[in-house]
Amino acid sequence: MASVTIDHVWKYYGKTEAVKDLNLKCADGEFLSVLGPSGCGKSSTLRMLAGLEHISAGDIRFGERRINDLPPKDRDIAMVFENYALYPHKTVRENIANSLMLRGASRATIEQKVKKATELLQIGHLLQRKPQELSGGQKQRVAIGRAIVREPQLFLFDEPIAHLDAKLRAHMRGELKIMQRELGTTMIYVTHDQLEALSMADRIAVMHEGVLQQFGTPQEIYDHPVNEWVAGFVGEPPMNFVDCLIEDRGGVLHAVHPSFAVPVTGSQEAILRDSAHRAEVRMGIRPDQIGIVTGDGGDAVAAQILLTEPLGGDMLVDAAVGQEKFLVKTKPDFQGRRGDACRLAFDTGRWHLFDRDTGLAYF
Amino acid sequence: MASSDVVRYRSPLRSLVNVLVAIFLVIYVVWTVLPLFVMFVSSFKDLLEAFKLPTVGDWSGITLFFDFTPTVKHYQSLFLDHNFSVYLFNSIVASAGSALISVVLGAMCAYSLSRINFRGKQDLFFWIISTRMAPVVAVMVPLYAIFRGAGLVGTIPGLILAYTTFNLPFAIWMLKGFFDNVPYAIEEAQMCDGATRFRAFLSILPLVAPGVGAFLVLCILFAWNDFLFASIIGSGGAKTLPVATKELVQPQNIQWGSIMAAGVVTTLPMMFLGLLIRRYLVAGLTMGAVKE
Ligand SMILES: Nc1ncnc2c1ncn2[C@@H]1O[C@H](COP(=O)(O)OP(=O)(O)OP(=O)(O)O)[C@@H](O)[C@H]1O
Numbered sequence: 140m141a142s143v144t145i146d147h148v149w150k151y152y153g154k155t156e157a158v159k160d161l162n163l164k165c166a167d168g169e170f171l172s173v174l175g176p177s178g179c180g181k182s183s184t185l186r187m188l189a190g191l192e193h194i195s196a197g198d199i200r201f202g203e204r205r206i207n208d209l210p211p212k213d214r215d216i217a218m219v220f221e222n223y224a225l226y227p228h229k230t231v232r233e234n235i236a237n238s239l240m241l242r243g244a245s246r247a248t249i250e251q252k253v254k255k256a257t258e259l260l261q262i263g264h265l266l267q268r269k270p271q272e273l274s275g276g277q278k279q280r281v282a283i284g285r286a287i288v289r290e291p292q293l294f295l296f297d298e299p300i301a302h303l304d305a306k307l308r309a310h311m312r313g314e315l316k317i318m319q320r321e322l323g324t325t326m327i328y329v330t331h332d333q334l335e336a337l338s339m340a341d342r343i344a345v346m347h348e349g350v351l352q353q354f355g356t357p358q359e360i361y362d363h364p365v366n367e368w369v370a371g372f373v374g375e376p377p378m379n380f381v382d383c384l385i386e387d388r389g390g391v392l393h394a395v396h397p398s399f400a401v402p403v404t405g406s407q408e409a410i411l412r413d414s415a416h417r418a419e420v421r422m423g424i425r426p427d428q429i430g431i432v433t434g435d436g437g438d439a440v441a442a443q444i445l446l447t448e449p450l451g452g453d454m455l456v457d458a459a460v461g462q463e464k465f466l467v468k469t470k471p472d473f474q475g476r477r478g479d480a481c482r483l484a485f486d487t488g489r490w491h492l493f494d495r496d497t498g499l500a501y502f
Numbered sequence: 503m504a505s506s507d508v509v510r511y512r513s514p515l516r517s518l519v520n521v522l523v524a525i526f527l528v529i530y531v532v533w534t535v536l537p538l539f540v541m542f543v544s545s546f547k548d549l550l551e552a553f554k555l556p557t558v559g560d561w562s563g564i565t566l567f568f569d570f571t572p573t574v575k576h577y578q579s580l581f582l583d584h585n586f587s588v589y590l591f592n593s594i595v596a597s598a599g600s601a602l603i604s605v606v607l608g609a610m611c612a613y614s615l616s617r618i619n620f621r622g623k624q625d626l627f628f629w630i631i632s633t634r635m636a637p638v639v640a641v642m643v644p645l646y647a648i649f650r651g652a653g654l655v656g657t658i659p660g661l662i663l664a665y666t667t668f669n670l671p672f673a674i675w676m677l678k679g680f681f682d683n684v685p686y687a688i689e690e691a692q693m694c695d696g697a698t699r700f701r702a703f704l705s706i707l708p709l710v711a712p713g714v715g716a717f718l719v720l721c722i723l724f725a726w727n728d729f730l731f732a733s734i735i736g737s738g739g740a741k742t743l744p745v746a747t748k749e750l751v752q753p754q755n756i757q758w759g760s761i762m763a764a765g766v767v768t769t770l771p772m773m774f775l776g777l778l779i780r781r782y783l784v785a786g787l788t789m790g791a792v793k794e
Pocket residue numbers: 152155156157175176177178179180181182183184221331
């Protein structure tokens with residue numbers, strides 16, 4: 140087992156900067172998820188860790204050991220590839236046993252370890268098949284099996300369950316997490332699916348256009364996004380954003396919009412007054428942080444229902460406030476209909492204000 | 503995927519085309535197989551019997567062709583008096599040797615060209631193919647001078663080198679296509695599993711094996727059938743079957759029987775090889791055609 144330190148690492152492909160000045164530290168035995176949209180440099184990072192891609196600048200260390208110049212075979216890592224990369228001419232058994240055979244393990248050890256891995260992944264009945272005779276989900280599990288038989292010091296998983304159907308994916312999320320906890324092996328897990336990252340990882344590194352945006356526990360990332368981009372990327376359904384002005388009304392700071400003015404809380408006011416904040420901000424609030432009731436009047440924000448989407452356990456409501464649209468998550472017994480007037484109550488204790496120019500969060 | 507069966511509709515034009523196709527095929531078979539057949543049969547005939555021909559227009563006279571007592575004396579004379587066992591050996595060693603060397607070196611070179619990016623790669627690749635663009639005859643004289651200077655004329659290694667010179671660029675060009683079709687991720691996975699770069703290369707060879715095997719046969723065929731190199735570079739010590747056969751044609755006494763027998767000895771091994779690997783040959787050479 141080993142900790143992983145990524146120290147001012149850059150990756151260029153010609154003129155393309157795929158990873159820019161990345162700094163990460165992953166503790167021994169930790170489940171670290173690298174989360175970001177397509178093309179943000181996740182795979183590049185992972186491939187540098189694996190030794191498949193040259194590190195353009197910076198250092199990567201496993202424990203105290205700098206591994207920049209170590210070939211993949213000497214790094215003691217196991218990787219699951221985005222596109223499986225199974226050996227087409229070998230059976231499932233040979234695919235899984237490959238790394239053990241390359242290391243000259245004895246027949247009995249191979250037999251026993253392959254058995255253990257295939258039991259965990261429930262692919263025991265597929266051992267004699269060739270990869271082209273497997274479904275996508277089965278291939279993916281074989282690829283995972285190939286990685287876990289060897290008990291390396293570091294797992295590198297590149298979107299290992301992205302191609303599975305929703306149900307199997309949910310199942311595999313749980314399985315992988317349990318497996319990692321049991322083996323206690325450090326895991327770096329790349330995904331573009333925030334649900335995977337939130338549900339499995341000890342800590343998440345959110346990347347965007349090659350730049351690390353935020354590094355923290357799932358709860359930190361969800362509750363305290365450092366900037367507007369992270370706030371918008373993490374969370375499903377996505378956060379609502381509205382441009383507001385900060386105005387002092389009777390000694391209390393308010394977030395003011397042509398259609399409403401909402402006072403900030405005491406601690407938030409302290410943060411705003413401390414920082415040399417500007418009047419122009421962007422307010423962000425998650426759909427489940429907005430309360431909705433039908434009818435007019437009261438001091439809540441007046442709105443009109445545009446659309447209701449019952450989702451079984453929840454109900455999503457599209458509500459218009461002046462020119463703005465808010466997505467609200469509520470209970471399925473909500474009675475409003477399209478065109479009805481309603482009122483929105485913002486949970487100001489949990490909302491966010493961002494600098495409109497830099498996107499950085501005040502809170 | 504759509505079925506690859508051709509959809510056919512009955513029509514007068516269709517039947518006409520069918521008849522024409524049949525006629526064409528008959529002519530084609532006669533054209534290609536008859537010479538071989540005549541060669542094969544004649545090699546077992548005495549000289550007199552071989553020249554017994556019916557008069558033109560006398561179709562019943564065709565039985566004359568089969569009216570002979572088989573003899574193997576031509577084969578005996580080839581191997582006992584004319585040293586054909588040596589020439590056969592030369593042919594086998596020169597063609598198999600050059601084919602092996604071309605394919606082994608070619609595979610490694612093609613692999614690097616397929617997998618590694620470096621400055622000037624395109625130019626290098628073009629230069630390699632361009633060496634095949636000049637006609638062989640044009641380079642023959644300088645090549646001969648060089649080989650003579652190096653003492654390679656009339657030796658088997660010289661002949662192997664000459665064939666390799668011409669097979670290698672072709673091998674690199676063909677094999678690069680095969681390697682391009684194997685996803686690089688497979689080797690990356692091997693390397694993560696603990697293989698060296700070279701191990702990873704070896705591990706994907708089974709995937710290109712049909713192509714490489716088919717190409718090996720093409721290289722053997724090229725060298726086996728070659729006359730020009732063999733007669734000039736190989737003249738003297740490294741005579742191969744085609745050259746030896748040619749030498750049976752002497753101004754005084756053309757030994758038709760022996761020539762026919764020599765033809766059989768030259769053709770038969772390649773025909774067997776062809777039949778043996780026919781399926782792989784087709785599979786191998788079309789391998790690069792369709793991407794997954
Ligand atoms: N071999 C390469 N040559 C040139 N550019 C590359 C290469 N590989 C990746 N890139 C570029 O680097 C950037 C990051 O790519 P990377 O594969 O790391 O993205 P990713 O986050 O894994 O995306 P995805 O979720 O789609 O897999 C992209 O802009 C991509 O176009």
